[in-house]
Amino acid sequence: MAIPSKSGPMKLIDCHIIPVGRRRDGGTRYWCLEHQADATAKYGRRSRKCRYAGVPAILPEETRRLDVTQYPGGVGIWGAVPPVYDTTRRPVDKGIHLHARMSRDGHKIIDHTFRRVEVVQGGEIYNFSELDAIYFMVSSVFDFPVKYIECTRCRYPHLDKDWFSVHPHQSHLCAGCGRTFRDSEVAIGNPLARVHALPSVRPHKARKARKTRHLRQADYPGGIQIWGSNPAVLWTSEKDEEIGIHVHAYEGGEAPPVIDDTFMSVSIDGVILDIQQVCVLMAQTTLPHLAGRVTVATCGYCGSGSFDSGENAYSPRAERECARCTRPVRANGRFRNVVSNPLIGCFRQLAVSAPRSPQIHDLGLLAETL
Numbered sequence: 001m002a003i004p005s006k007s008g009p010m011k012l013i014d015c016h017i018i019p020v021g022r023r024r025d026g027g028t029r030y031w032c033l034e035h036q037a038d039a040t041a042k043y044g045r046r047s048r049k050c051r052y053a054g055v056p057a058i059l060p061e062e063t064r065r066l067d068v069t070q071y072p073g074g075v076g077i078w079g080a081v082p083p084v085y086d087t088t089r090r091p092v093d094k095g096i097h098l099h100a101r102m103s104r105d106g107h108k109i110i111d112h113t114f115r116r117v118e119v120v121q122g123g124e125i126y127n128f129s130e131l132d133a134i135y136f137m138v139s140s141v142f143d144f145p146v147k148y149i150e151c152t153r154c155r156y157p158h159l160d161k162d163w164f165s166v167h168p169h170q171s172h173l174c175a176g177c178g179r180t181f182r183d184s185e186v187a188i189g190n191p192l193a194r195v196h197a198l199p200s201v202r203p204h205k206a207r208k209a210r211k212t213r214h215l216r217q218a219d220y221p222g223g224i225q226i227w228g229s230n231p232a233v234l235w236t237s238e239k240d241e242e243i244g245i246h247v248h249a250y251e252g253g254e255a256p257p258v259i260d261d262t263f264m265s266v267s268i269d270g271v272i273l274d275i276q277q278v279c280v281l282m283a284q285t286t287l288p289h290l291a292g293r294v295t296v297a298t299c300g301y302c303g304s305g306s307f308d309s310g311e312n313a314y315s316p317r318a319e320r321e322c323a324r325c326t327r328p329v330r331a332n333g334r335f336r337n338v339v340s341n342p343l344i345g346c347f348r349q350l351a352v353s354a355p356r357s358p359q360i361h362d363l364g365l366l367a368e369t370l
Contacts, residue, residue, distance in 0.1 A: 013057050015039060015050050020178035031178025036156075038178075051366060058129070062115040064098060065125075068198075071109065073101030074237025078230060079130075079137035080113045082361030084281045085347050087354045088223030088250055092361055095130035096233075104238055119234065121198050128192050128233075134286060134363070135165040136192045137230040141283035142166050142314060149189035152181040158189035162368035163289045165190075166314045192233050206231060209244030212265040220258075221355050222250025228279030229262060245278050269353055277343040280313050287314060288367040290339060297331035297340035299324065305342030313339055 016034040023029045027044015031037070032053070039050035068075045080097035093113035100110035117133075119126040139146050144166060149158040156176025160169075168186045173179075183189070206229075217224060229243035245266045249259035266273045284294045296305045299322040306320050306329050316337035322329050331338045351358050 012054065015053050017046060017050065036175035058115045063118065064114045065118040065120060067120040068236050071100040071102060073103040073106050074239065075100045075234060076232050076237065077117065077234040078232055079133035081134060081137065081282060081286050081363065083225040083227050084278060084285065085224065085226040086359040086361065087217065087356055088225055094363055096133040119195060126195055128195065131161065132159055132190060132192050133233055135159060135161055136190050136233055138165050138283045138286055139188055139190065140231045141279050144168065144188050146190035146193045147187040148191060148193040149183050149187065151176055153177055153179055157191040159191060160189045162287055164368060195234050206241040206243045209242050209262045209264045211261065211263045213247060213263045215249060215266065215268045217269055217350070217354055220249040220251060222252035223355060224249050224268065226273065226278065228275065228282045230279065245273055245275055268350055271346050271350055273346065274343065277307060277341055281341050281343050284313065284339060284341065286363060288365045290314065290316070293335050293338045294341060294344065295331050295333055295338050296342050296345040297329045297338065299327060299329045301325055301327050305345050306340040307342050308339045
């Protein structure tokens with residue numbers, strides 16, 4: 001799926017739908033070769049259009065071709081997703097965020113977000129899309145390595161999305177031809193795994209940021225944005241990558257942020273943000289199968305909020321054990337099965353003193369259940 005661009009004309013492409021075999025219930029399964037998406041209607045009928053038919057095509061101006069050898073100061077590429085806390089009214093970048101420098105400590109020649117990036121190396125061109133980068137971020141936050149996998153039938157590079165980006169498996173559904181195939185091992189597929197083998201990619205360490213920051217929302221009437229760090233998709237700098245909590249803070253108007261930095265520790269109006277909870281929440285809010293299920297389950301006995309970690313951070317459940325008093329904890333709300341992250345409660349508290357209500361961002365990604 002391609003995330004719609006907020007700028008420029010929308011270009012929609014007609015579907016090319018073909019039958020690709022049988023469903024489990026015996027009905028025919030249909031697939032769109034143009035959008036690489038399911039096109040099966042109810043009762044195994046051919047749909048008029050596929051699931052991704054309304055998604056605009058990636059325009060040339062939304063693509064960046066990059067020869068990393070032309071930027072000796074280093075190149076960094078990350079999956080760009082909305083902030084987990086955002087009291088601004090600024091548009092949010094979604095896709096592939098790219099930094100490039102001519103010298104090690106020089107200013108950024110490129111500091112922009114694209115929907116597709118083409119990396120040129122040794123005469124080869126390595127293409128990857130916004131979804132490749134976004135789901136690489138998700139898999140990385142939950143400590144899952146990814147593998148370059150091709151369909152054994154049509155050789156189309158395979159990307160595991162949504163639920164499949166956090167559950168290693170051996171049988172895959174090819175987006176290129178719509179048929180299932182088996183890989184040689186249990187793994188998570190992502191085309192970006194091939195980029196890590198490029199000669200220009202240096203082994204690097206991600207070191208924790210050393211600075212701390214205490215913010216008051218009243219000092220930044222233009223709003224505050226918060227992200228968690230995630231490992232770079234591609235990193236060619238001699239410097240170590242810095243990880244922590246990334247902050248943008250604005251005084252107002254259209255001026256750039258007065259704070260644009262990564263910190264080891266951040267507090268807002270006296271509320272301390274936990275780095276792990278920030279990073280996990282950033283991945284959780286990206287996964288469509290968790291939509292509406294990320295909340296805070298508070299113990300009714302001791303009042304502490306539960307933090308679901310490990311597999312429980314992306315697998316909703318009804319009950320967990322309180323880390324403080326060991327009593328069972330359930331969440332109140334629309335869904336019985338949820339994942340709990342105390343940061344949700346922190347942000348609700350901060351919203352009371354915010355200059356305006358926090359933005360609710362939606363990437364528009366579709367759940368993947370096939």
